[in-house]
Amino acid sequence: MRIIISPAKQMRVDTDSFACKELPAFMDRTEILMKWIRSLSYEEQKKLWGCNDKIARQNRERFANMDLRRNLTPALLSYDGIQYTYMAPAVFEDGQYEYVQEHLRILSGFYGAVRPMDGVVPYRLEMQAKATVDGHRNLYDFWGESLYREVLDGSRIIINLASKEYSKCIEKYLQPEDRFITCIFGEPEGEKIVQKGVYAKMARGEMVRYMAGIRAEAPEQIKDFNWSGYHFDEIRSSNREYVFIRTEIPGKERQWSDHPV
Numbered sequence: 001m002r003i004i005i006s007p008a009k010q011m012r013v014d015t016d017s018f019a020c021k022e023l024p025a026f027m028d029r030t031e032i033l034m035k036w037i038r039s040l041s042y043e044e045q046k047k048l049w050g051c052n053d054k055i056a057r058q059n060r061e062r063f064a065n066m067d068l069r070r071n072l073t074p075a076l077l078s079y080d081g082i083q084y085t086y087m088a089p090a091v092f093e094d095g096q097y098e099y100v101q102e103h104l105r106i107l108s109g110f111y112g113a114v115r116p117m118d119g120v121v122p123y124r125l126e127m128q129a130k131a132t133v134d135g136h137r138n139l140y141d142f143w144g145e146s147l148y149r150e151v152l153d154g155s156r157i158i159i160n161l162a163s164k165e166y167s168k169c170i171e172k173y174l175q176p177e178d179r180f181i182t183c184i185f186g187e188p189e190g191e192k193i194v195q196k197g198v199y200a201k202m203a204r205g206e207m208v209r210y211m212a213g214i215r216a217e218a219p220e221q222i223k224d225f226n227w228s229g230y231h232f233d234e235i236r237s238s239n240r241e242y243v244f245i246r247t248e249i250p251g252k253e254r255q256w257s258d259h260p261v
Contacts, residue, residue: 001103001153001155001157001158001159001216001217001218001219002103002104002105002151002152002153002155002157002158002159003100003103003104003105003158003159003161003208003211004104004105004106004107004151004158004159004160004161004162004166004167004170005083005104005105005106005107005161005162005204005208006083006106006107006162006163006165006166007079007081007106007107007108007109007166008079008080008081008082008083008084009081009124009126010079010080010081011073011078011079011080011120011122011123012073012077012078012080012122013071013073013078013121013122014073014074014077014078015071015072015073017074017077017090018074018077018097018117019074020072020073020074020117020118020119021074021101021115021117021118021119022115022117022118022119023068023069023072023118023119024075024111024112024113024114024115024118024119024120025112025113025114025118025150026111026112026113026146026150027068029112029142029143029146030068030110030111030112031068032133032134033110033125033131033133033142034063034066034068034110036131036133036134037063037125038063038064042056042060045059045060045063048125048129048130048131049124049125049126049129050126050129051124055124059123059124062121062122062123062124063123066121066123067121068121069119071121072119072120072121073119073120073121074116074117074118074119074120075106075111075114075115075116075117075118075119075120076089076100076104076106076116076117077089077090078120078121078122079106081201082198082201082202082205083201083202083204083205083208084205085205086201086202086203086204086205086206086209087205087206087208087209088205088209089116089209092209092212093213095212095215096209096212096213097116097117099211099212099215100116100208100212101115101116101117103211104116104208105150105151107127107147107151107162107166107167107169107170108125108127109125109126109127109128109129109131109139110123110125112143112146112147112150113147113150113151125139126165127139127140127165127166127169128165140168140169140172143169145173147169147170148169148170148172148173148174149173151170152178156175156177156178156179157178157179157181157219158170158178158179158180158181159181159183159211159219159222160180160181160182160183161183161204161207161208167182179219179239180240181219181239181240181241181242182240182241182242183204183207183222183241183242183244184241184242184243184244185199185200185203185204185230185244185246186200186243186244186245186246187199187245187246187247188245188247193236193243193245199228199246202228203227203228203230203244203246206225206227206228207222207225207227210222210225210227219242222242223242225244228246229246229247230244230245230246231244231245231247232244233245
């Protein structure tokens, strides 16, 4: 069973906490992207990244001086966003790093798919960016079926905790024998279940930590997840969607102090 998650836009450098185990699997493709981005003018880079001048200047400098094989940070510690904060990998207990290294894959517009302890450098490149590189229309076309093949294991079960922007890289290539389960974290509003961005990201991070804590090997095991006021809704769920609804104010039933960062 594999778990897929999205990266975060913000990144940090931490070369001291843990040693990187390997380089990402698609370094040759990443080098193509790096060289292409370097070849763009500043205005073209800024348009590609869809950001302000401050962020554009920072990333232009990053790419100009980028070394993909030195001063690396383990991917799980490099991404700095809400999902990763609530996953709290810096305080994983014994066995949890081994679990995520085997089961978790981070999808990336720049690296393709990385394992938690693969060494990466800070970059900016969203999967939906309009990158017409190496004869391809966009990054979805650039990566093609390779990410699906990299993510899949012998069980052919994938737990989807990624945003639509990234999960569509995998969904497009699913085969009838695959089991692709999307976890939905929402709140009932009338007849609908509405996912609210920040809370959904928090829950996705906590779900990874929960699965690592119980060493989950089967989808049915995650139905007991009940952190931050969420609980599994059997009626609204299906074989392809596991729906978790929140009916309490986050933190009222279970305080974040239970999950130190």
